[in-house]
Amino acid sequence: MPETDLLSPAAAGKREQTKAQNRRAILDAARAVFADMGYQAATVRDIIRRTNLSVGAFYNYYRSKEEVYEALSDDGARRFRPILAAQYESAPDFQTYIRGAVRAYFYFLVDEHNSWQSGRDPADRYPHVHSETPEMKAVYDQVRWSIADVLAKGQGPLVDVDYLTAACIAIAREVGASMVERDPIEVDDAVEFAVQMILGGLPALPRVTP
Amino acid sequence: MPETDLLSPAAAGKREQTKAQNRRAILDAARAVFADMGYQAATVRDIIRRTNLSVGAFYNYYRSKEEVYEALSDDGARRFRPILAAQYESAPDFQTYIRGAVRAYFYFLVDEHNSWQSGRDPADRYPHVHSETPEMKAVYDQVRWSIADVLAKGQGPLVDVDYLTAACIAIAREVGASMVERDPIEVDDAVEFAVQMILGGLPALPRVTP
Amino acid sequence: MPETDLLSPAAAGKREQTKAQNRRAILDAARAVFADMGYQAATVRDIIRRTNLSVGAFYNYYRSKEEVYEALSDDGARRFRPILAAQYESAPDFQTYIRGAVRAYFYFLVDEHNSWQSGRDPADRYPHVHSETPEMKAVYDQVRWSIADVLAKGQGPLVDVDYLTAACIAIAREVGASMVERDPIEVDDAVEFAVQMILGGLPALPRVTP
Amino acid sequence: MPETDLLSPAAAGKREQTKAQNRRAILDAARAVFADMGYQAATVRDIIRRTNLSVGAFYNYYRSKEEVYEALSDDGARRFRPILAAQYESAPDFQTYIRGAVRAYFYFLVDEHNSWQSGRDPADRYPHVHSETPEMKAVYDQVRWSIADVLAKGQGPLVDVDYLTAACIAIAREVGASMVERDPIEVDDAVEFAVQMILGGLPALPRVTP
């Protein structure tokens, strides 16, 4: 409730900039930490340690580990949603949609993958960890929903919708995960593989009576 | 005052039996607890609470929470390995092998699923937890290895082995997970779906030059 | 949920005894700490420090500072209630009741006062503290209630009940507090003073119309 | 950009005025907050939240939370001292002095009470807190001292000075506290009650030999 702004605009701008940087630093650190050791095992201190902020600073930006997780999810979803939506709108048939969605997802993964460097080997210290960033989860949820939607609208074959969704998602997820482990990363090869796997399997699937 | 060394063989046998029972009780409790809330969130007290035992007794049987996890993994792997091995030995071709492996995996899942009752919905209290029991993980690793092996031996098509393994595993995992959520569980339908998805996709896959 | 009690009765008894001792040690430490620096300023660590227990042990016995406070209150109330009740039952008139209650209260105070030794000077480090133990508060509440009750039943003069209660309580409290500061403590003198102060003032009080 | 040193005297005066206003705003806020939740539980942010100021500004005016407390005490004492002193000078006897002092104290209380509005009921959130503003404490100390002085000078009866002081103070305090809880507040009735309680009790008190 300051009465007036006594700071110069420049100074105020710098303040804002620093805040934005710190916010991002926390998110980046959190992404790396969650990827390294999983959400459950990660502690707020782990996140802070990858930052040059103090404990207090963390709590100035986020009220808990949970809130960071949400922010990360939102971040991923927000960036991926428009891409996926475009595919969804423009695709004339199921095949085209699948290809577009998988491609979009894989490029997103590569992007994510490039944006952080895991400092040390995760699984060594914290076993049993499913490294899945909240962003991946958010994107994955989006894809799941849109596949289900396309199928539900009858634009796909008359198969078990749940199973097909699960299978598509599964393929995209795992092939994607396998892809980003390689060096160099060949996105188009991976897209082709996943798409053929999905589409090739379709004709043979057991039909259901709606 | 504890019983002394002056036991009859019968009494000694009884004691062995009790030990085995306790060991199993701990594993059963741990399986349920890990499934409910994940390894990290689970506390040793959570485990022993589902047991007749005291904290101290727990540590007589396992030296740490970690060790219980390992034991659970071993347990699952040990039970599943022979089944899978049989498929592996007897299968004349890739198709047969896949069908056998998926069927074996799905029946294993159903078995696991029936063996514990999640008291309440875990995800409510512990968000972002991918409940995956150590046993599932172990079995999954086995399947992954054997698929890779079959492919490596040239009994499958000339495709990207890593990707195919990943895709097969992914399909089996997710369709399987989807299957056990249903009531009633129709194992054979799910097997058929997963198998067709995998095998149907094969011919269309991009070939690689070895 | 131990199957049987394998401990000898003697050992079990010792366990129980130790627990009782620890429980008391915590209460004693808490009483002293609350008296020294007030409930608000007191920390759980302050309490533990006056004990040879560990942090964890504290939480084995009480779940929070608050719970210790409650226990202390209950303790005081439980010990004082019967004494006060006896006065209340047997007193033929207001004068007798007041004298009995004040006497009981003062003896209780002396008892309390003797039971703990403030290690260092409180007010130096934690200013603005109203040193009032929860036990004193509980007893005080009892007395307040019983005076109000006696007056409400018409056994006292027709005066403003709230004010009279407040005044009686106030006199007892402050004269009592003053009393225990002295060395030697002369309980009977203090009782006499307080009682005369209360009863002497009665006739002159403004009457109210009920 | 802050104003520079090139200010007109008028502007400088204005700044002085602002400083005084801020100082008062902090004190008012602090009084309310301390009353609501006690000194310990109150945070500096609680205080500035009831203010137009920033954290930094707070520390421009007072160097610590403690210092604010002191300032409040001084404030109350400073305002009340002259009033009490006047009574003290002009009173021909003990009776008159007591009546004057009590009346002055009660009017002071009413004044204090009107000057802040407790937002919600404090005791709900912070148990066991005897909300006593530093100002009340300061005034109370003054009264205590002056009664003791009057008695010491032999203008009162030959009774136990400590006890009488304690009792007078106690009555004034508690009846006063009870008074301000009422709506409407009837100061004169309360004064009459307290004065009669004190003076009425005097003749009956045990005499001491000096």
Add this chain to the structure above:
DNA sequence: AATGAATGAGAATTCATTCAT
């Protein structure tokens, strides 16, 4: 002077593991 983000010591609490009985 004002601003409000940053700091970090310190508070409450949990929990894997040990150990006396």
Add this chain to the structure above:
DNA sequence: AATGAATGAATTCTCATTCAT
């Protein structure tokens, strides 16, 4: 072997105070 209280490091979060702007 069994028991369960004790331990204390580790965790989350708060808040008085400082300091760059």
